[in-house]
Amino acid sequence: MLDDDGYFGESVAATYDQAEADMFRPEAVDPAVDLLAELAGDGPALEFGIGTGRIALPLSGRGIAVHGIDMSRAMVARLRAKPGGDGIGVTIGDFATARADGSYTVAYLVFNTINNLTTQDAQVACFRNAAAHLRPGGCFVVEVGVPELRRLPPNQTAVPFRIGPKQWAFDTYDVATQAMSSHYVTIVDGRAEYTSTPFRYVWPAELDLMAQLAGLRLRDRWEDWSRAPFTGESGRHVSVWCKPAD
Structure with a gap:
């Protein structure tokens, strides 16, 4: 929210x-x-x-x-x-x-x-x-x-940019609208927390x-x-x- x-x-x-x-x-x-x-x-x-x-x-x-x-x-x-x-x-x-x-x-x-x-x-x-x-x-x-659209093979919309022991992060792209979002999955006290932020490339x-x-x-x-x-x-x-x- x-x-x-x-x-x-x-x-x-x-x-x-x-x-x-x-x-x-x-x-x-x-x-x-x-x-x-x-x-x-x-x-x-x-x-x-x-x-x-x-x-x-x-x-x-x-x-x-x-x-x-x-x-x-x-x-x-x-x-x-x-x-x-x-x-x-x-x-x-x-x-x-x-x-x-x-x-x-x-x-x-x-x-x-x-x-x-x-x-x-x-x-x-x-x-x-x-x-x-x-x-x-x-x-x-x-x-x-x-x-980074050249990194997207056909039918794929996500590109990872951070992979670690306590956080995974990836961007998603909509090539029709130029909308994108960055998504984060973070481990905090043994539990996974998810956040997302919208952007426009x-x-x-x-x-x-x-x-x-x-x-x-x-x-x-x-x-x-x-x-x-x-x-x-x-x-x-x-x-x-x-x-x-x-």
Whole structure:
């Protein structure tokens, strides 16, 4: 059952940093912060889906003023409890439509968070919202995986991505609607607990069209934050769209 924080309420927030510990390692965080700080320059940055501050806190530590938009009060409470967290402003709301005060030199969405918007209309609105927050010449950055449909043989809809002694996790895909869900079976005190979160997968070319509808133009696309070339074999991408300077 959903609470007021959607799928990222207290039960998820309480263990999020531990569950995603690999994404908090310096080798995962530092390249992202390096690129975002470069794009921000002297201006402020806006994070859509700021969560517990995995990127926002170290970016703020570089001297960049950071503001966030997030629906989950439980996740933001974890951000607030961390050193420096009380210095980051957060607007509570849906990042597809919620407005933050001010204008920004960079807005960004990391770690597949664009897929949390489960309709194409909401994803299009997100790009328009980002563009509305950007200063002329500002950039919108999205990190997201490339759909793994090549791993699906005929008549199969599920792809496992985590198998361990106490947790099994897999994604399911509906190729007709681009709906997907991540499913987790976790052993807790000898009992199995099941959770599921819905997403909508999206293709790079589809994102480019969303950006175009919002008045943004693709500037760069890499495989990762270290700016490795994006190819047909890349499993994810970091894309940068910019608002015209004039």
